[in-house]
Amino acid sequence: MTLKAKSLLELAEVVVYDALVSPAILAMINPQAEQINAGKRRGRHSLSQTETIDLLIAKAQTATLVVRLKGGDPFMFGRGGEELAALREAGVTVEVVPGITAGVAAPAAAGIPITHRDYGSSVTFVTGHEAAGKYRPEVNWRALAQGSETLVIYMGIHNLGQIIPELLAGGMRPQTPIALIRWGTRPEQEELRATLATVLPLINERRFDAPAIVVIGQIVNFPL
Numbered sequence: 001m002t003l004k005a006k007s008l009l010e011l012a013e014v015v016v017y018d019a020l021v022s023p024a025i026l027a028m029i030n031p032q033a034e035q036i037n038a039g040k041r042r043g044r045h046s047l048s049q050t051e052t053i054d055l056l057i058a059k060a061q062t063a064t065l066v067v068r069l070k071g072g073d074p075f076m077f078g079r080g081g082e083e084l085a086a087l088r089e090a091g092v093t094v095e096v097v098p099g100i101t102a103g104v105a106a107p108a109a110a111g112i113p114i115t116h117r118d119y120g121s122s123v124t125f126v127t128g129h130e131a132a133g134k135y136r137p138e139v140n141w142r143a144l145a146q147g148s149e150t151l152v153i154y155m156g157i158h159n160l161g162q163i164i165p166e167l168l169a170g171g172m173r174p175q176t177p178i179a180l181i182r183w184g185t186r187p188e189q190e191e192l193r194a195t196l197a198t199v200l201p202l203i204n205e206r207r208f209d210a211p212a213i214v215v216i217g218q219i220v221n222f223p224l
């Protein structure tokens with residue numbers, strides 16, 4: 001996180017935070033602040049999105065400094081854009097503080113440079129878990145197989161069984177390396193490296209679970 005985010009946490013009167021924020025960051029919050037866990041994890045919603053927005057609007061009416069604390073970067077698959085729009089519509093003044101997204105931080109912590117002159121000049125950040133009922137077209141995995149040297153997939157671990165066949169159908173080679181990084185940057189960080197052809201049974205065998213970032217591309221073979 002940035003120094004600016006840290007100083008805002010130290011001054012906050014109210015902090016509304018999500019599930020994947022690390023305990024080390026929660027420990028920075030002003031001890032006098034009201035701390036509300038709006039955390040969402042797969043299948044377990046503490047507060048609905050509407051409830052979270054309503055709460056933020058209500059708190060902003062009584063407190064001078066409310067911090068909405070999200071994991072990584074608020075605009076990277078974090079619904080930060082939706083919350084910003086709703087708050088602005090309600091007349092709340094909002095400042096967005098950028099963060100370091102898991103798709104950059106977790107590979108870096110695992111020693112995988114997501115761009116490198118010799119391995120990959122293009123990288124795509126993509127969700128492996130799309131919102132249902134949306135109006136835009138689904139992720140075109142076959143096109144991505146050809147369109148980007150490195151893929152960084154958020155929330156993808158439970159759908160790799162559907163995603164990998166699409167990438168192969170799009171022309172990606174079965175020998176393409178893949179890395180899964182769970183709890184990246186945290187003491188409990190775990191990694192699984194394989195190829196598109198071998199990874200699925202290994203995930204089951206090792207009971208490798210979310211939250212994880214998936215990196216696909218030759219960059220995964222960057223020498224450790």
Ligand SMILES: C[S@@+](CC[C@H](N)C(=O)[O-])C[C@H]1O[C@@H](n2cnc3c(N)ncnc32)[C@H](O)[C@@H]1O
Pocket residue numbers: 020070071072073074075076077078100101102103106153154155156181182183184185186210211212213
């Ligand atoms: C709803 S998205 C939020 C991403 C967040 N806004 C960001 O910029 O990192 C949650 C997904 O981010 C990834 N993620 C978040 N924290 C992670 C971590 N410490 N290690 C690995 N993946 C993480 C996982 O793919 C997880 O399912």
